[in-house]
Amino acid sequence: MTLRTFGLFALVAVLILGTGFVQSWNSALLILNMGLVSAVMALGVNLQWGIAGLFNVGVMGFVALGGLAVVLTSVDPVPEAWAAGGPRLLLALVVGGLVIAGATRIWKRVHRGWAVATFLIAGFFVYRWLLDPAVEAVEDVNPAATGYLGGLGLPVLLSWPVGGLLAAGAAWLIGKIALGLRSDYLAIATLGIAEIIIAILKAEDWMARGVKNVTGLPRPVPYEIDLQNDPGFVEAAASFGMDPTTASTIYVKLGYAALFSILLVILLVLAQLALKSPWGRMMRAIRDNETAARAMGKDVTARHLQVFVLGSALCGIAGAMMTTLDGQLVPGTYQPLRYTFLIWVMVIVGGSGNNLGAVLGGFIIWFLWVQVEPMAQGAMGLITAGMAEDSAIRAHLMDSVQQVRLLTMGVVLLVVLRFSPRGLLPER
Amino acid sequence: MDFLNAFVALSNFVLIPAIAYGSQLALGALGVTLIYGILRFSNFAHGDTMAFGTMVAILFTWWFQSMGISLGPLPTALLAIPFGIAGAAALLLLTDRVVYRFYRAQKAKPVILVIVSMGVMFIYNGLTRVVLGPDDQRFADGERFLIGALDFRRMTGLEEGLAIKSTQAITLVTAIIVVALLFWFLTYTRTGKSMRAYSDNEDLALLSGINPERVVMVTWLIVAALATIAGVLYGLDKSYKPFTYFQLLLPVFASAIVGGLGSPLGAIAGGFIIAFSEVGIVYAWKRVVAHMVPEAWEPEGLLQLLSTDYKFAVSFVILVIVLLFRPTGLFRGKAV
Numbered sequence: 001m002t003l004r005t006f007g008l009f010a011l012v013a014v015l016i017l018g019t020g021f022v023q024s025w026n027s028a029l030l031i032l033n034m035g036l037v038s039a040v041m042a043l044g045v046n047l048q049w050g051i052a053g054l055f056n057v058g059v060m061g062f063v064a065l066g067g068l069a070v071v072l073t074s075v076d077p078v079p080e081a082w083a084a085g086g087p088r089l090l091l092a093l094v095v096g097g098l099v100i101a102g103a104t105r106i107w108k109r110v111h112r113g114w115a116v117a118t119f120l121i122a123g124f125f126v127y128r129w130l131l132d133p134a135v136e137a138v139e140d141v142n143p144a145a146t147g148y149l150g151g152l153g154l155p156v157l158l159s160w161p162v163g164g165l166l167a168a169g170a171a172w173l174i175g176k177i178a179l180g181l182r183s184d185y186l187a188i189a190t191l192g193i194a195e196i197i198i199a200i201l202k203a204e205d206w207m208a209r210g211v212k213n214v215t216g217l218p219r220p221v222p223y224e225i226d227l228q229n230d231p232g233f234v235e236a237a238a239s240f241g242m243d244p245t246t247a248s249t250i251y252v253k254l255g256y257a258a259l260f261s262i263l264l265v266i267l268l269v270l271a272q273l274a275l276k277s278p279w280g281r282m283m284r285a286i287r288d289n290e291t292a293a294r295a296m297g298k299d300v301t302a303r304h305l306q307v308f309v310l311g312s313a314l315c316g317i318a319g320a321m322m323t324t325l326d327g328q329l330v331p332g333t334y335q336p337l338r339y340t341f342l343i344w345v346m347v348i349v350g351g352s353g354n355n356l357g358a359v360l361g362g363f364i365i366w367f368l369w370v371q372v373e374p375m376a377q378g379a380m381g382l383i384t385a386g387m388a389e390d391s392a393i394r395a396h397l398m399d400s401v402q403q404v405r406l407l408t409m410g411v412v413l414l415v416v417l418r419f420s421p422r423g424l425l426p427e428r
Numbered sequence: 429m430d431f432l433n434a435f436v437a438l439s440n441f442v443l444i445p446a447i448a449y450g451s452q453l454a455l456g457a458l459g460v461t462l463i464y465g466i467l468r469f470s471n472f473a474h475g476d477t478m479a480f481g482t483m484v485a486i487l488f489t490w491w492f493q494s495m496g497i498s499l500g501p502l503p504t505a506l507l508a509i510p511f512g513i514a515g516a517a518a519l520l521l522l523t524d525r526v527v528y529r530f531y532r533a534q535k536a537k538p539v540i541l542v543i544v545s546m547g548v549m550f551i552y553n554g555l556t557r558v559v560l561g562p563d564d565q566r567f568a569d570g571e572r573f574l575i576g577a578l579d580f581r582r583m584t585g586l587e588e589g590l591a592i593k594s595t596q597a598i599t600l601v602t603a604i605i606v607v608a609l610l611f612w613f614l615t616y617t618r619t620g621k622s623m624r625a626y627s628d629n630e631d632l633a634l635l636s637g638i639n640p641e642r643v644v645m646v647t648w649l650i651v652a653a654l655a656t657i658a659g660v661l662y663g664l665d666k667s668y669k670p671f672t673y674f675q676l677l678l679p680v681f682a683s684a685i686v687g688g689l690g691s692p693l694g695a696i697a698g699g700f701i702i703a704f705s706e707v708g709i710v711y712a713w714k715r716v717v718a719h720m721v722p723e724a725w726e727p728e729g730l731l732q733l734l735s736t737d738y739k740f741a742v743s744f745v746i747l748v749i750v751l752l753f754r755p756t757g758l759f760r761g762k763a764v
Contacts, residue, residue: 055539124733181751183539184470188681189751192744195678203737337553337674341546348543396561403557410550414527417544 005356005425012363019371026246029253031370036260037322039362042346043271043355044314049344050352050427051275052307053287055183058174058190060339061197062312065170066163066319067329068201071208073159074218075151081141081206085134086149089206092130099123138206148209156218160263160320167316168309170197175308179301194340201331208329215328221255224248256325263321264359267314271355283307284353315343337406342369345409349416351423360425368412369405376404434719436588440577441715446700446707448596448665451603454699455658456676457683458610458692459651465627465690466647467528469541474655474680476552479673480519481656482663483560485512486567493569501571502598505660512660517652523548524648532644549674556670565668570594588719595665606657607696610650614692619646627690675740679706682743686750688757697758702743710736 016035020028041059048054099120107116139147178189202211227233227248237247274280286293286300294300323329342365350361380401387394416423456478463471471477488508498504527548531541574597577589614620619642626633626643634640659673666672683702687694713731734741750757 055542177748177752181755184542185685185751187470187542188678188685189744189748192678192682192740192747195675195740196738196744199737199740203735335671337550341550344543344546345550400558400561403554403562405554406550406557407554410547410552410554413547413550414544417540417547418527418530421540 005360008360008364008424012360012367015364015367019367025250026253027370029250029257031367033253033256033260033325034322034370035363035366036257036264037318037325038343038346038366039264039359040260040267040318040321041315041343042350042358042362043267044311044318045343045347046311046350046352046355046358047271047274047307047314048311049347050354050358051280051287052283052304052311053183054179054304054308054311055187056190056308056311057187057336057340057344058192058194058197059315059343060334060336061190061194062167062171062315063319063322063339064194064197064201064331064334065167066160066316066321067323068208069163069166069316069320070156070159070217070323071214071329072151072166073154073162074156075214076153078141078146078148078150081138081146081149084141085137085206088130088134089138089149092127092134095123095130096127099127135204135206143212146209147212148206148214155220156324157220157259159324160317163320164313164317167319168313171309171312172305175305179304179308191336191340194336198331198334201329201334208331211332213328213330213332217324217327217329219327220259220324221252224252227251260321263317267317268355268359275355342409345413347423348413349423351425351427353427354423354425357423357425357427361423364424365409365412368408372405372408373402376401376408380404430587430719433586433588434716436580436586436590437715437719440588440590442704442707442711444590444592444596446704448593448599448661449707450700450703451599452658452662452665452699453676453679453683453703454696455603455606455654455661456680457687457695457699458607459654459658460680460684461687461690461692461695462647462651462654464684466623466643467532467541469538469545470681470689472542472545472677473549473552474651475674475677476549476556476670477516477520477651477655478659478662478676479556479670480552481512481516481652482659482668482673483512483556483670484515485509485656485660486560486565486663486668488512489567499570501594503568503570503595503664505567505569505664506598509657509660512656513653516656517649519552520648520652521645524644553670553674560670562670565663567668568595568664588715593665595661599661599665602657602661606654610654610692613650619643623647678740679703679743682747685747685757688759691757691759694757694759701758702746705746706739706742709733709742710739 012035016028016032019031041063044062045056045059048056100123102123103116103120106112106119138149141147174190174193178186178193181189201208204210205212208214224245225248228244233248233251234244237244240247242250282293282298283303285296286298286303290300346361346365347358348361349365350359351357377398380397384391384394384397420426456474459477460471460474463469463474485505485508488511489503489505492498492504492507497507499507527544528541531544571594574592574594575590577591580590581587614624622633622638623643623646625636626638626640630640633643662673662676679702683698684695685698686701687696687698710732717731
């Protein structure tokens with residue numbers, strides 16, 4: 001831990017504590033919690049880009065899969081929906097998987113395009129014939145409240161590793177197909193995959209209600225209202241001189257912050273150990289000179305697949321954490337600028353190739369993302385102070401203040417790339 | 429059995445929309461492919477360049493409309509396109525001067541330039557949203573239809589109607605003119621030839637006295653024109669929303685890659701391949717099939733292969749298939 005590292009992390013602490021003193025402790029804790037989640041995402045991207053040099057711009061997709069995992073694990077199952085079409089639906093999915101596996105087998109055996117195409121088309125119709133009635137039956141079960149199969153009803157904390165596994169599985173499939181591609185082709189391919197995952201989340205209502213959203217997900221921490229009704233808690237809050245409402249919201253957020261911090265520290269230690277191990281040195285060797293590493297007998301393709309799966313799993317875990325924090329899954333809110341490119345800004349600004357840098361970038365960029373809006377509001381207020389109260393231009397400028405954050409992120413990224421291209425905490 | 433009606437339905441719902449969409453994609457992909465050929469990186473900011481140019485054109489359209497200037501049956505936006513191009517060109521040249529030139533001088537790796545273009549993308553995106561807001565904007569005016577469905581039915585006595593939106597016709601005509609001009613420029617003018625030479629072999633081009641900065645400047649100017657025209661045509665045909673333009677990045681890149689990055693002809697072919705597959709796969713074929721088969725065989729379902737939500741999946745799947753079996757694209761693009 002150099003002085004620079006220490007200083008920059010102290011700065012983050014000052015920024016968050018400052019928010020607490022100047023604005024409110026609730027917003028400070030909100031920034032802290034999402035900062036912790038962002039740090040996990042940035043760790044994942046850093047593993048892929050910083051250490052292995054893989055250009056993955058499909059982060060959003062893996063984050064969303066993590067969110068889906070929360071619904072699939074923690075929500076109670078809907079027995080009526082299962083009775084209506086559950087088994088047939090599962091059968092259809094299995095058949096779909098078998099068709100794809102069979103097609104790859106045929107391709108490997110006979111290498112005839114038309115045979116594979118015929119098999120795939122026939123398989124597609126069988127799959128749809130099995131799937132469509134089941135989906136219709138499931139979605140017809142009380143569509144206003146459920147209309148989906150529900151989850152497994154397991155504890156919500158279990159959904160974090162499940163989110164990681166789900167994202168890892170998807171990443172394995174995608175990596176098998178796309179990792180052979182050149183870097184910018186891989187970028188476009190992953191961008192497309194992320195959009196497809198979001199499209200699936202939006203369209204497949206039987207899975208997680210699609211755009212009807214799943215709200216009221218179970219929480220790993222107590223509910224505010226229960227705390228406020230608990231005389232012991234009210235008393236304790238009073239002894240700190242706080243009213244029970246504020247105290248309960250802060251207590252809940254602190255609970256999340258503790259859970260997230262424990263997880264982040266574990267993941268960070270693992271990432272650091274991996275980076276310093278022979279495995280980490282091999283990954284960096286592959287990144288810096290693929291041909292030389294291949295000549296030394298390293299299996300580049302397999303190592304790329306491995307690190308792609310690991311990094312995506314981290315994004316999946318972070319996605320599950322975020323959905324747990326939000327308490328709802330809203331597929332419509334997943335936007336590439338926010339969930340893919342912003343994470344990239346975090347990694348580049350923090351210092352790609354340095355795990356601590358990625359964590360730092362996660363905190364700093366998230367802080368900016370949140371705080372640029374009020375700052376811009378103030379600045380815009382000054383700029384427009386000379387204009388008439390009811391001027392249309394003034395109203396428009398004040399309205400567009402929230403868009404300024406995109407502009408700021410772009411400027412920050414370009415400035416860092418130009419003047420400190422290795423980031424705030426460069427790789428050693 | 430009624431092939432004529434089937435064909436009219438097919439034209440109305442698949443062929444004509446796909447031709448218009450394909451032309452828009454082709455123009456966008458030409459811009460991506462030119463940048464890749466000359467500047468040698470994948471420009472992630474291209475969708476937002478389209479959005480910015482279109483925004484300037486929209487502002488001028490509104491201004492013209494408020495002054496009562498119009499083109500009669502044609503949309504006023506056509507008159508505003510040159511101003512949109514000028515705005516986009518100014519922005520692109522400024523970006524090149526402030527941002528890209530530095531990395532060019534350093535001979536930075538292409539992947540660094542891609543990350544730089546991410547930053548540029550954020551800035552353009554923010555600019556567009558600050559000026560025009562994130563919402564849908566309407567700027568189309570003039571005649572809506574070249575032929576309305578009702579008129580067509582009355583004229584021909586067929587059961588199916590055929591509607592051609594004027595924007596679809598304008599798109600096709602404009603795209604043909606623009607592509608013809610571009611190919612004439614690249615093939616016959618001195619500057620065009622030097623651009624192709626620079627794209628083929630940078631060192632040889634420098635040795636023969638071609639000024640690289642001039643080639644780069646001309647490229648940005650052409651890209652500004654292509655992006656703005658593509659953006660305005662798309663906006664007239666569908667609607668204008670900054671986020672939609674950002675999302676166009678995927679089909680546009682898919683078109684350019686499927687055709688072969690760096691190959692202008694490939695970009696056009698790619699645009700149409702992507703457009704036809706997208707429209708064809710998310711279209712419910714029931715109507716067309718119903719005309720083709722005896723009544724007893726009429727299908728019950730909609731015969732829609734995938735729901736419209738999955739249109740991105742289509743460009744993606746085609747992209748992956750082409751890359752797996754012909755990694756440099758259909759028209760042998762280049763690799764940096």
